[in-house]
Amino acid sequence: MTSPHPPLLSPGYKSTVLRAPQQAPILLPGSLGELTGPVLGEGPVASGDADLTLDGKGGEAQGQRIIVHGVVSDAAGRPVRDQLVEVWQANAAGRYLHKWDRHDAPLDPHFTGVGRALTDDEGRYRFVTVKPGAYPWGNHPNAWRPAHIHFSLFGRAFTQRLVTQMYFPDDPLFAFDPIYHSVPEFARDRLVAGFDLGATVDSWALGFRFDIVLSGDSATPWETK
């Protein structure tokens, strides 16, 4: 089966040119070291971490309020329960709260852009946030990233670890984005959330659905030797 993952060397995305390894990777046999993985549980998640719009001090982020939800499952379609989901994103103006972000757009004093949640028994997660703005980057002249939210997932095994980006439907910037285009064409739409009227809350927030499927095998603790 063809891999849905982008090749590490994707020269349209210039930073890959000096960072992609040149040697072919060596096949690792299945081993407990990689077929197990951290069980992080609630430790890293504090109350309120799934709502990025509230700063916990009475302030509220600017922008279009949205709900982003979905199901995390494994390659066999089984829900991945009690798993940490980490997200980070630019604010509504397309600016990150980061010392290296020099985009001439306002910071939002009430928005850090970081969220954490645990999946429930059905593998579901749900964040409340604001729609991130597109932002410029230095890859090529007039380069803009399509609006996106960064996602990080662990799964049940080291082999399943995934960091990706969720995009929004019908973004006109897709056509010009080498990071989106690094993904083989057949798999690109898996990174695009669907507008979800059912998750939309009347007079309050638009809903989007982004389901995530992790690859790889895992040895659940009771299967280990």
Add this chain to the structure above:
Amino acid sequence: MTTPSQTVGPYLSIGLSWDEGPFVVPADAPGAVWLRGEIRDGNGDLVPDALVETWQADPDGRFHTPGFRGFGRCGTDDEGKWAIRTRKPGPVDGQAPHIAVSVFARGLLDRVITRVYFADEAPANAADTVLESVPEARRHTLLAAPDGDGYRFDIRLQGDDETVFFTF
């Protein structure tokens, strides 16, 4: 229908840095050691926007031991350096002691995966089938050398002495 990977981008520290991330064990844990290194690109330049994650067995070679998280995470600093405080793992499944490592960075569209072995475990390393599968001239890139209060493991993403990376 696996979801494709994408780069962590340059602002990964917003979402992926934890205060406790580098501390797999407390400072006063018996046998606590620092695993430190730097990351360089194909030009030999330091990579200040990367993240290293580690996953390992406890000193008895067991996973998921109560009280031992086994997982470490540290972003590189402005000098491309990272450090994780942990305990040396025991042998697992007849393999030499090792730590599984993921490296994420701006410019890496997917993580790269490697293993830390320990240079002071020569007899166990000599019998390790994974090390044996690596061309001899490249094996040294997987060996952490004893250094001060722990071990040193530098990562070279590309070029001369490129670190050995694995796939599943």
